Amino acid sequence: MSMKQNRFPKRLFITGTDTGVGKTVISAILMAGLRGTYWKPVQCGLGEMTDTEWVRVKTGLPETNFHRETYRLKLPISPHASAAQEGAHIDLDDFRIPETKESEHLIVEGAGGIMVPLNERHFMLDLMKKLNIPVFLVMSSSLGTINHTLLSLEQLRMHGLDVDYVVMNGPKNSSNREAIEYYGKVCVLAEIEPLPFINPKILAQSFKQYFEHAQ
Ligand SMILES: Nc1ncnc2c1ncn2[C@@H]1O[C@H](COP(=O)(O)OP(=O)(O)O)[C@@H](O)[C@H]1O
Ligand SMILES: [Mg+2]
Structure with missing residues:
Protein backbone atom coordinates (compact mmCIF):
# COMPACT_ATOMS: atom_id res chain seq x y z
CA MET A 1 0.00 0.00 0.00
CA SER A 2 1.38 3.40 -0.91
CA MET A 3 1.70 6.17 1.65
CA LYS A 4 -0.90 8.08 -0.29
CA GLN A 5 -3.68 5.63 0.51
CA ASN A 6 -3.31 6.33 4.20
CA ARG A 7 -4.71 9.81 3.68
CA PHE A 8 -8.27 8.62 3.17
CA PRO A 9 -9.81 8.62 6.67
CA LYS A 10 -9.69 5.25 8.38
CA ARG A 11 -13.45 5.21 8.74
CA LEU A 12 -16.10 6.55 6.41
CA PHE A 13 -19.87 6.62 6.74
CA ILE A 14 -21.42 6.41 3.28
CA THR A 15 -24.77 8.11 3.24
CA GLY A 16 -26.91 9.33 0.37
CA THR A 17 -29.52 11.87 -0.59
CA ASP A 18 -31.94 9.02 -1.25
CA THR A 19 -32.16 5.29 -1.64
CA GLY A 20 -30.86 4.01 -4.98
CA VAL A 21 -28.37 6.86 -5.50
CA GLY A 22 -25.37 4.52 -5.61
CA LYS A 23 -24.15 4.14 -2.01
CA THR A 24 -23.44 0.45 -2.51
CA VAL A 25 -21.66 0.94 -5.83
CA ILE A 26 -19.48 3.72 -4.37
CA SER A 27 -18.81 1.55 -1.30
CA ALA A 28 -17.67 -1.22 -3.64
CA ILE A 29 -15.33 1.19 -5.47
CA LEU A 30 -13.84 2.31 -2.14
CA MET A 31 -13.53 -1.30 -0.96
CA ALA A 32 -11.80 -2.34 -4.19
CA GLY A 33 -9.33 0.53 -3.93
CA LEU A 34 -8.67 0.54 -0.20
CA ARG A 35 -9.16 -3.21 0.42
CA GLY A 36 -10.76 -2.34 3.71
CA LYS A 58 -18.54 -7.60 -6.97
CA THR A 59 -15.20 -6.88 -5.29
CA GLY A 60 -14.20 -10.52 -4.93
CA LEU A 61 -12.77 -9.69 -1.49
CA PRO A 62 -12.76 -12.47 1.11
CA GLU A 63 -15.53 -12.87 3.64
CA THR A 64 -13.21 -11.76 6.39
CA ASN A 65 -13.40 -8.22 4.93
CA PHE A 66 -17.10 -8.09 5.80
CA HIS A 67 -18.69 -7.51 9.18
CA ARG A 68 -22.08 -8.86 10.06
CA GLU A 69 -25.00 -6.48 9.96
CA THR A 70 -26.30 -5.41 13.39
CA TYR A 71 -29.89 -5.64 12.14
CA ARG A 72 -30.97 -7.92 9.29
CA LEU A 73 -34.60 -7.15 8.54
CA LYS A 74 -36.66 -9.04 6.04
CA LEU A 75 -38.78 -6.41 4.33
CA PRO A 76 -37.17 -3.89 1.93
CA ILE A 77 -38.92 -0.92 3.54
CA SER A 78 -37.91 1.79 6.02
CA PRO A 79 -36.02 0.31 9.00
CA HIS A 80 -38.62 1.44 11.58
CA ALA A 81 -41.40 -0.26 9.63
CA SER A 82 -39.37 -3.30 8.63
CA ALA A 83 -38.47 -3.90 12.29
CA ALA A 84 -42.07 -3.37 13.43
CA GLN A 85 -43.30 -5.91 10.86
CA GLU A 86 -41.31 -8.63 12.53
CA GLY A 87 -41.93 -7.49 16.08
CA ALA A 88 -38.40 -6.12 16.42
CA HIS A 89 -37.22 -2.73 17.65
CA ILE A 90 -34.03 -0.99 16.60
CA ASP A 91 -32.05 0.20 19.60
CA LEU A 92 -29.22 2.71 19.10
CA ASP A 93 -27.31 1.09 21.97
CA ASP A 94 -26.89 -2.08 19.90
CA PHE A 95 -24.57 -0.42 17.37
CA ARG A 96 -20.83 -0.66 17.96
CA ILE A 97 -18.18 0.22 15.40
CA PRO A 98 -16.59 -3.12 14.46
CA GLU A 99 -13.01 -3.70 15.53
CA THR A 100 -10.54 -3.30 12.70
CA LYS A 101 -6.81 -3.62 12.42
CA GLU A 102 -4.84 -0.42 12.86
CA SER A 103 -4.07 -0.05 9.16
CA GLU A 104 -7.48 -1.08 7.88
CA HIS A 105 -10.15 1.18 6.41
CA LEU A 106 -13.76 0.70 7.47
CA ILE A 107 -16.54 1.54 5.02
CA VAL A 108 -19.92 1.88 6.73
CA GLU A 109 -23.00 2.05 4.50
CA GLY A 110 -26.19 3.64 5.81
CA ALA A 111 -29.71 2.61 4.84
CA GLY A 112 -31.58 5.04 2.57
CA GLY A 113 -30.89 8.70 3.38
CA ILE A 114 -30.34 10.76 6.49
CA MET A 115 -33.90 11.09 7.79
CA VAL A 116 -34.84 7.44 7.51
CA PRO A 117 -36.44 6.48 10.84
CA LEU A 118 -34.92 3.64 12.85
CA ASN A 119 -37.57 3.62 15.55
CA GLU A 120 -40.19 5.98 16.98
CA ARG A 121 -37.60 8.63 17.92
CA HIS A 122 -34.30 7.98 16.15
CA PHE A 123 -33.25 8.47 12.57
CA MET A 124 -30.25 7.31 10.54
CA LEU A 125 -28.87 10.75 11.45
CA ASP A 126 -28.77 9.72 15.12
CA LEU A 127 -26.79 6.61 14.26
CA MET A 128 -24.36 8.78 12.28
CA LYS A 129 -24.01 11.11 15.27
CA LYS A 130 -23.46 8.19 17.60
CA LEU A 131 -20.80 6.55 15.42
CA ASN A 132 -19.18 9.95 14.81
CA ILE A 133 -17.09 9.02 11.79
CA PRO A 134 -16.39 11.15 8.69
CA VAL A 135 -19.40 11.49 6.40
CA PHE A 136 -19.30 10.73 2.70
CA LEU A 137 -22.44 11.89 0.88
CA VAL A 138 -23.49 10.27 -2.39
CA MET A 139 -25.91 12.17 -4.59
CA SER A 140 -27.40 11.64 -7.99
CA SER A 141 -26.34 13.79 -10.93
CA SER A 142 -29.88 14.02 -12.30
CA LEU A 143 -32.84 16.37 -12.05
CA GLY A 144 -33.99 16.85 -8.45
CA THR A 145 -30.54 16.42 -7.01
CA ILE A 146 -29.97 20.08 -6.14
CA ASN A 147 -32.93 20.10 -3.78
CA HIS A 148 -32.14 16.69 -2.25
CA THR A 149 -28.49 17.53 -1.79
CA LEU A 150 -28.96 20.99 -0.30
CA LEU A 151 -31.53 19.62 2.14
CA SER A 152 -29.20 16.80 3.16
CA LEU A 153 -26.22 19.11 3.62
CA GLU A 154 -28.25 21.54 5.68
CA GLN A 155 -29.63 18.84 7.94
CA LEU A 156 -26.20 17.30 8.49
CA ARG A 157 -24.65 20.66 9.31
CA MET A 158 -27.49 21.65 11.59
CA HIS A 159 -26.69 18.55 13.63
CA GLY A 160 -22.99 19.28 13.77
CA LEU A 161 -21.94 16.65 11.26
CA ASP A 162 -19.30 17.83 8.82
CA VAL A 163 -19.59 16.41 5.37
CA ASP A 164 -16.08 15.39 4.44
CA TYR A 165 -16.76 14.08 0.96
CA VAL A 166 -19.48 14.69 -1.60
CA VAL A 167 -19.64 12.63 -4.77
CA MET A 168 -22.01 12.78 -7.69
CA ASN A 169 -23.14 9.55 -9.31
CA GLY A 170 -24.65 9.23 -12.78
CA PRO A 171 -24.32 10.81 -16.22
CA LYS A 172 -22.16 13.92 -15.99
CA ASN A 173 -24.13 17.09 -15.34
CA SER A 174 -21.85 20.05 -14.79
CA SER A 175 -24.71 22.49 -14.27
CA ASN A 176 -25.98 20.46 -11.31
CA ARG A 177 -22.46 20.04 -10.00
CA GLU A 178 -21.80 23.77 -10.14
CA ALA A 179 -25.11 24.60 -8.45
CA ILE A 180 -24.43 22.16 -5.62
CA GLU A 181 -20.92 23.51 -5.13
CA TYR A 182 -22.12 27.10 -5.11
CA TYR A 183 -25.29 26.83 -3.03
CA GLY A 184 -24.11 23.96 -0.87
CA LYS A 185 -20.64 25.44 -0.27
CA VAL A 186 -18.97 22.12 -0.95
CA CYS A 187 -16.43 20.76 -3.33
CA PHE A 207 -11.01 4.00 -7.57
CA LYS A 208 -7.83 5.07 -9.35
CA GLN A 209 -9.72 7.28 -11.77
CA TYR A 210 -12.01 8.98 -9.29
CA PHE A 211 -10.31 8.88 -5.92
CA GLU A 212 -6.59 8.74 -6.41
CA HIS A 213 -6.43 12.53 -6.59
CA ALA A 214 -8.15 12.68 -3.20
CA GLN A 215 -5.32 10.74 -1.67
N1 LIG B 1 -22.06 4.30 -11.33
C1 LIG B 1 -22.88 3.28 -11.56
N2 LIG B 1 -22.68 2.45 -12.62
C2 LIG B 1 -23.52 1.42 -12.86
N3 LIG B 1 -24.59 1.11 -12.12
C3 LIG B 1 -24.85 1.88 -11.06
C4 LIG B 1 -24.01 3.00 -10.72
N4 LIG B 1 -24.52 3.57 -9.62
C5 LIG B 1 -25.61 2.86 -9.27
N5 LIG B 1 -25.83 1.86 -10.13
C6 LIG B 1 -26.93 0.87 -10.06
O1 LIG B 1 -28.09 1.56 -9.59
C7 LIG B 1 -28.79 0.79 -8.62
C8 LIG B 1 -28.81 1.53 -7.27
O2 LIG B 1 -27.48 1.68 -6.78
P1 LIG B 1 -27.07 1.29 -5.29
O3 LIG B 1 -25.59 1.44 -5.19
O4 LIG B 1 -27.63 -0.04 -4.92
O5 LIG B 1 -27.82 2.43 -4.47
P2 LIG B 1 -28.04 2.61 -2.89
O6 LIG B 1 -27.02 1.75 -2.21
O7 LIG B 1 -27.84 4.06 -2.64
O8 LIG B 1 -29.44 2.19 -2.63
C9 LIG B 1 -28.06 -0.55 -8.55
O9 LIG B 1 -28.67 -1.45 -9.43
C10 LIG B 1 -26.68 -0.21 -9.01
O10 LIG B 1 -25.97 -1.31 -9.52
MG1 LIG C 1 -27.20 0.23 -0.76
Whole structure:
Protein backbone atom coordinates (compact mmCIF):
# COMPACT_ATOMS: atom_id res chain seq x y z
CA MET A 1 0.00 0.00 0.00
CA SER A 2 1.38 3.40 -0.91
CA MET A 3 1.70 6.17 1.65
CA LYS A 4 -0.90 8.08 -0.29
CA GLN A 5 -3.68 5.63 0.51
CA ASN A 6 -3.31 6.33 4.20
CA ARG A 7 -4.71 9.81 3.68
CA PHE A 8 -8.27 8.62 3.17
CA PRO A 9 -9.81 8.62 6.67
CA LYS A 10 -9.69 5.25 8.38
CA ARG A 11 -13.45 5.21 8.74
CA LEU A 12 -16.10 6.55 6.41
CA PHE A 13 -19.87 6.62 6.74
CA ILE A 14 -21.42 6.41 3.28
CA THR A 15 -24.77 8.11 3.24
CA GLY A 16 -26.91 9.33 0.37
CA THR A 17 -29.52 11.87 -0.59
CA ASP A 18 -31.94 9.02 -1.25
CA THR A 19 -32.16 5.29 -1.64
CA GLY A 20 -30.86 4.01 -4.98
CA VAL A 21 -28.37 6.86 -5.50
CA GLY A 22 -25.37 4.52 -5.61
CA LYS A 23 -24.15 4.14 -2.01
CA THR A 24 -23.44 0.45 -2.51
CA VAL A 25 -21.66 0.94 -5.83
CA ILE A 26 -19.48 3.72 -4.37
CA SER A 27 -18.81 1.55 -1.30
CA ALA A 28 -17.67 -1.22 -3.64
CA ILE A 29 -15.33 1.19 -5.47
CA LEU A 30 -13.84 2.31 -2.14
CA MET A 31 -13.53 -1.30 -0.96
CA ALA A 32 -11.80 -2.34 -4.19
CA GLY A 33 -9.33 0.53 -3.93
CA LEU A 34 -8.67 0.54 -0.20
CA ARG A 35 -9.16 -3.21 0.42
CA GLY A 36 -10.76 -2.34 3.71
CA THR A 37 -13.64 -3.84 5.63
CA TYR A 38 -17.32 -3.17 5.05
CA TRP A 39 -20.17 -2.86 7.52
CA LYS A 40 -23.87 -2.32 6.82
CA PRO A 41 -25.37 -1.66 10.28
CA VAL A 42 -29.00 -1.96 9.12
CA GLN A 43 -30.01 -4.14 6.18
CA CYS A 44 -33.65 -3.99 5.13
CA GLY A 45 -34.51 -6.63 2.56
CA LEU A 46 -33.10 -10.14 2.57
CA GLY A 47 -34.83 -11.24 -0.62
CA GLU A 48 -32.21 -11.20 -3.35
CA MET A 49 -28.74 -10.05 -2.43
CA THR A 50 -28.01 -8.00 0.65
CA ASP A 51 -25.70 -5.00 0.16
CA THR A 52 -22.97 -6.88 2.02
CA GLU A 53 -23.26 -9.87 -0.35
CA TRP A 54 -23.32 -7.58 -3.38
CA VAL A 55 -20.13 -5.75 -2.37
CA ARG A 56 -18.46 -9.09 -1.56
CA VAL A 57 -19.39 -10.67 -4.88
CA LYS A 58 -18.54 -7.60 -6.97
CA THR A 59 -15.20 -6.88 -5.29
CA GLY A 60 -14.20 -10.52 -4.93
CA LEU A 61 -12.77 -9.69 -1.49
CA PRO A 62 -12.76 -12.47 1.11
CA GLU A 63 -15.53 -12.87 3.64
CA THR A 64 -13.21 -11.76 6.39
CA ASN A 65 -13.40 -8.22 4.93
CA PHE A 66 -17.10 -8.09 5.80
CA HIS A 67 -18.69 -7.51 9.18
CA ARG A 68 -22.08 -8.86 10.06
CA GLU A 69 -25.00 -6.48 9.96
CA THR A 70 -26.30 -5.41 13.39
CA TYR A 71 -29.89 -5.64 12.14
CA ARG A 72 -30.97 -7.92 9.29
CA LEU A 73 -34.60 -7.15 8.54
CA LYS A 74 -36.66 -9.04 6.04
CA LEU A 75 -38.78 -6.41 4.33
CA PRO A 76 -37.17 -3.89 1.93
CA ILE A 77 -38.92 -0.92 3.54
CA SER A 78 -37.91 1.79 6.02
CA PRO A 79 -36.02 0.31 9.00
CA HIS A 80 -38.62 1.44 11.58
CA ALA A 81 -41.40 -0.26 9.63
CA SER A 82 -39.37 -3.30 8.63
CA ALA A 83 -38.47 -3.90 12.29
CA ALA A 84 -42.07 -3.37 13.43
CA GLN A 85 -43.30 -5.91 10.86
CA GLU A 86 -41.31 -8.63 12.53
CA GLY A 87 -41.93 -7.49 16.08
CA ALA A 88 -38.40 -6.12 16.42
CA HIS A 89 -37.22 -2.73 17.65
CA ILE A 90 -34.03 -0.99 16.60
CA ASP A 91 -32.05 0.20 19.60
CA LEU A 92 -29.22 2.71 19.10
CA ASP A 93 -27.31 1.09 21.97
CA ASP A 94 -26.89 -2.08 19.90
CA PHE A 95 -24.57 -0.42 17.37
CA ARG A 96 -20.83 -0.66 17.96
CA ILE A 97 -18.18 0.22 15.40
CA PRO A 98 -16.59 -3.12 14.46
CA GLU A 99 -13.01 -3.70 15.53
CA THR A 100 -10.54 -3.30 12.70
CA LYS A 101 -6.81 -3.62 12.42
CA GLU A 102 -4.84 -0.42 12.86
CA SER A 103 -4.07 -0.05 9.16
CA GLU A 104 -7.48 -1.08 7.88
CA HIS A 105 -10.15 1.18 6.41
CA LEU A 106 -13.76 0.70 7.47
CA ILE A 107 -16.54 1.54 5.02
CA VAL A 108 -19.92 1.88 6.73
CA GLU A 109 -23.00 2.05 4.50
CA GLY A 110 -26.19 3.64 5.81
CA ALA A 111 -29.71 2.61 4.84
CA GLY A 112 -31.58 5.04 2.57
CA GLY A 113 -30.89 8.70 3.38
CA ILE A 114 -30.34 10.76 6.49
CA MET A 115 -33.90 11.09 7.79
CA VAL A 116 -34.84 7.44 7.51
CA PRO A 117 -36.44 6.48 10.84
CA LEU A 118 -34.92 3.64 12.85
CA ASN A 119 -37.57 3.62 15.55
CA GLU A 120 -40.19 5.98 16.98
CA ARG A 121 -37.60 8.63 17.92
CA HIS A 122 -34.30 7.98 16.15
CA PHE A 123 -33.25 8.47 12.57
CA MET A 124 -30.25 7.31 10.54
CA LEU A 125 -28.87 10.75 11.45
CA ASP A 126 -28.77 9.72 15.12
CA LEU A 127 -26.79 6.61 14.26
CA MET A 128 -24.36 8.78 12.28
CA LYS A 129 -24.01 11.11 15.27
CA LYS A 130 -23.46 8.19 17.60
CA LEU A 131 -20.80 6.55 15.42
CA ASN A 132 -19.18 9.95 14.81
CA ILE A 133 -17.09 9.02 11.79
CA PRO A 134 -16.39 11.15 8.69
CA VAL A 135 -19.40 11.49 6.40
CA PHE A 136 -19.30 10.73 2.70
CA LEU A 137 -22.44 11.89 0.88
CA VAL A 138 -23.49 10.27 -2.39
CA MET A 139 -25.91 12.17 -4.59
CA SER A 140 -27.40 11.64 -7.99
CA SER A 141 -26.34 13.79 -10.93
CA SER A 142 -29.88 14.02 -12.30
CA LEU A 143 -32.84 16.37 -12.05
CA GLY A 144 -33.99 16.85 -8.45
CA THR A 145 -30.54 16.42 -7.01
CA ILE A 146 -29.97 20.08 -6.14
CA ASN A 147 -32.93 20.10 -3.78
CA HIS A 148 -32.14 16.69 -2.25
CA THR A 149 -28.49 17.53 -1.79
CA LEU A 150 -28.96 20.99 -0.30
CA LEU A 151 -31.53 19.62 2.14
CA SER A 152 -29.20 16.80 3.16
CA LEU A 153 -26.22 19.11 3.62
CA GLU A 154 -28.25 21.54 5.68
CA GLN A 155 -29.63 18.84 7.94
CA LEU A 156 -26.20 17.30 8.49
CA ARG A 157 -24.65 20.66 9.31
CA MET A 158 -27.49 21.65 11.59
CA HIS A 159 -26.69 18.55 13.63
CA GLY A 160 -22.99 19.28 13.77
CA LEU A 161 -21.94 16.65 11.26
CA ASP A 162 -19.30 17.83 8.82
CA VAL A 163 -19.59 16.41 5.37
CA ASP A 164 -16.08 15.39 4.44
CA TYR A 165 -16.76 14.08 0.96
CA VAL A 166 -19.48 14.69 -1.60
CA VAL A 167 -19.64 12.63 -4.77
CA MET A 168 -22.01 12.78 -7.69
CA ASN A 169 -23.14 9.55 -9.31
CA GLY A 170 -24.65 9.23 -12.78
CA PRO A 171 -24.32 10.81 -16.22
CA LYS A 172 -22.16 13.92 -15.99
CA ASN A 173 -24.13 17.09 -15.34
CA SER A 174 -21.85 20.05 -14.79
CA SER A 175 -24.71 22.49 -14.27
CA ASN A 176 -25.98 20.46 -11.31
CA ARG A 177 -22.46 20.04 -10.00
CA GLU A 178 -21.80 23.77 -10.14
CA ALA A 179 -25.11 24.60 -8.45
CA ILE A 180 -24.43 22.16 -5.62
CA GLU A 181 -20.92 23.51 -5.13
CA TYR A 182 -22.12 27.10 -5.11
CA TYR A 183 -25.29 26.83 -3.03
CA GLY A 184 -24.11 23.96 -0.87
CA LYS A 185 -20.64 25.44 -0.27
CA VAL A 186 -18.97 22.12 -0.95
CA CYS A 187 -16.43 20.76 -3.33
CA VAL A 188 -17.65 17.76 -5.30
CA LEU A 189 -14.83 15.26 -5.03
CA ALA A 190 -15.78 13.10 -8.01
CA GLU A 191 -18.38 12.64 -10.71
CA ILE A 192 -18.83 8.93 -11.14
CA GLU A 193 -20.23 7.99 -14.50
CA PRO A 194 -22.27 4.84 -15.12
CA LEU A 195 -20.00 1.79 -15.17
CA PRO A 196 -20.51 -0.54 -18.14
CA PHE A 197 -19.86 -3.63 -16.02
CA ILE A 198 -19.16 -4.08 -12.39
CA ASN A 199 -16.30 -6.43 -11.58
CA PRO A 200 -13.20 -6.28 -9.36
CA LYS A 201 -11.00 -4.86 -12.12
CA ILE A 202 -13.39 -2.08 -13.12
CA LEU A 203 -14.02 -1.18 -9.48
CA ALA A 204 -10.27 -0.91 -8.81
CA GLN A 205 -9.80 1.16 -11.98
CA SER A 206 -12.66 3.43 -10.92
CA PHE A 207 -11.01 4.00 -7.57
CA LYS A 208 -7.83 5.07 -9.35
CA GLN A 209 -9.72 7.28 -11.77
CA TYR A 210 -12.01 8.98 -9.29
CA PHE A 211 -10.31 8.88 -5.92
CA GLU A 212 -6.59 8.74 -6.41
CA HIS A 213 -6.43 12.53 -6.59
CA ALA A 214 -8.15 12.68 -3.20
CA GLN A 215 -5.32 10.74 -1.67
N1 LIG B 1 -22.06 4.30 -11.33
C1 LIG B 1 -22.88 3.28 -11.56
N2 LIG B 1 -22.68 2.45 -12.62
C2 LIG B 1 -23.52 1.42 -12.86
N3 LIG B 1 -24.59 1.11 -12.12
C3 LIG B 1 -24.85 1.88 -11.06
C4 LIG B 1 -24.01 3.00 -10.72
N4 LIG B 1 -24.52 3.57 -9.62
C5 LIG B 1 -25.61 2.86 -9.27
N5 LIG B 1 -25.83 1.86 -10.13
C6 LIG B 1 -26.93 0.87 -10.06
O1 LIG B 1 -28.09 1.56 -9.59
C7 LIG B 1 -28.79 0.79 -8.62
C8 LIG B 1 -28.81 1.53 -7.27
O2 LIG B 1 -27.48 1.68 -6.78
P1 LIG B 1 -27.07 1.29 -5.29
O3 LIG B 1 -25.59 1.44 -5.19
O4 LIG B 1 -27.63 -0.04 -4.92
O5 LIG B 1 -27.82 2.43 -4.47
P2 LIG B 1 -28.04 2.61 -2.89
O6 LIG B 1 -27.02 1.75 -2.21
O7 LIG B 1 -27.84 4.06 -2.64
O8 LIG B 1 -29.44 2.19 -2.63
C9 LIG B 1 -28.06 -0.55 -8.55
O9 LIG B 1 -28.67 -1.45 -9.43
C10 LIG B 1 -26.68 -0.21 -9.01
O10 LIG B 1 -25.97 -1.31 -9.52
MG1 LIG C 1 -27.20 0.23 -0.76
